[in-house]
Amino acid sequence: MIPLVDVLTRTEGYLRSRGIPSPRYEAEQLLAHALEIQRLQIYLQHDRPMSDEELALLRPLVARRGKREPLAWILGTVGFHALELQVTPGVLVPRPDTETLVxxxxxxxxxxxxxxxxxxxxGCGSGAIGLAVATARENARVFSIDIADAPLACTRANVAALGLEKRVAVLKGNLLDPIPPNRVIDWVVSNPPYIPSKDLTECEPEVSQWEPKGALDGGRDGLAVYQQLLPTAVERARKGVLVEVGIRQAPHIKRLMLELGLVDVTTANDLGGVVRVVAGHKPS
Ligand SMILES: C[S@@+](CC[C@H](N)C(=O)[O-])C[C@H]1O[C@@H](n2cnc3c(N)ncnc32)[C@H](O)[C@@H]1O
Structure with missing residues (x-):
């Protein structure tokens, strides 16, 4: 039987050979997940032998990751803002950059x-943005909307796990269509698909081969969904609109918001210094 630390080293080597950017960290994550232990426990138990049954649990996880399936889909959860969210195949993995929007x-x-x-x-995906806001502000009432079934099921599971059923409604449909016209909306918030179609194939394999195109593809220049969403969002929001943007998109979105009559249009950078959010307010 092979000691745990040797399995870790072999897994790390395999993941490195498959081009995984942080192979040691991910090997630890997969091993801890397979054994249902904390990562630290790997080191506390480093010389304990792994049984054949345990190896049989680990192998398919490592094989999936070797094919560049997103780690979060394999683990089933991802940390986002103050939350631990469920994420399932077919649902965009929420990114740390999106915490800026929250x-x-x-x-x-x-x-x-x-x-x-x-x-x-x-475009709620896993529910990340709305659920992080609802968790942090007890007065928040959220409409989580998506056009696709997998994200809606994932958001519903997260709403239930967080006990937010009374304050979060999960609705299927295009953009703001599912919210009846008589319902008040204060803020429209969105991280829409914004990658220009031609750039998608150049993204890392997790994105280009696994994550759903409908969550990523923003049309020829990446701006198609903003152009559809913003006019209605500006019309319906009482207070304002905040969107996540891709690289070099902020000036276009700022201009569009100003043309639509929003004021105090500002931007915010993510932790990497990239302009990630454009926010505009309704004139008072
Ligand atoms: C970039 S993902 C964002 C997911 C999540 N908000 C996050 O930040 O992790 C975009 C999401 O928008 C959804 N979507 C795409 N087009 C849409 C539309 N026209 N109406 C509603 N949702 C849409 C996709 O299914 C996907 O879940």
């Missing part, structure tokens, strides 16, 4: 207020 939304909803604030999260 922080910008939270900055506009004062803590401790009790009047309900209505937020539409358009």
């Amino acid at each position: 922080d910008e939304v939270l900055a506009r909803i004062p803590e401790g207020e009790t009047d309900p604030v209505y937020i539409a999260d358009v």
Whole structure:
């Protein structure tokens, strides 16, 4: 029987040979997941032999990752903002960059207020943005909308796991269409598909080969979904609109927001210094 630390080293070598960017870290994650232990335990138990049954649990996980399937789909969960979210195949894995959008939304909803604030999260995916906001602000009421079934099922599972059923409605449809016209929306928030179609094939394999095109493909220049969403979002939001943007897209989105009549249009950078969010406000 092979000691745990040797399995870890072999797994790391295999993942490196498959081009995985952080092979040691991911080997630890997969091993800990297979054995249902914390990563630290791998080192505390480094010389304990792994049984054949345990190896049989690990092998298919490593094989999946070797084919560049997203790690979060294999583990079934991902950390996002203060949450541990479920993510299933077919659902975009929420990125740390998107936490910037959550922080910008939270900055506009004062803590401790009790009047309900209505937020539409358009293209909710795993539910990440809306659920992070709802968790941080008790007065938030969220419409989580997606056009595809896998994200809707994933969001519903996360809503249930977080006990947010009373404050989050999960709706299927195009952009803001599922929200009846008589319902108030304060903020429209979205991380829409924004990668220019021709750039998709150049993305890392997890993106180009695995993650759903419908979550990523923003048309010829990457701006197609913003152009559809923003006019209605500006019309319907009482307070404003915040969107995540891709590299070099912010000036276009800023201009579009200003043309549509939003004011105080500002941007926010992600932790890597890339402009990631454009936010505009309704004139008072
Ligand atoms: C980039 S992903 C964002 C997912 C999630 N909000 C996040 O940040 O992790 C875009 C999502 O928008 C959904 N989507 C694409 N077009 C849509 C449309 N016209 N109406 C509603 N949702 C749409 C996709 O199914 C996908 O889940």
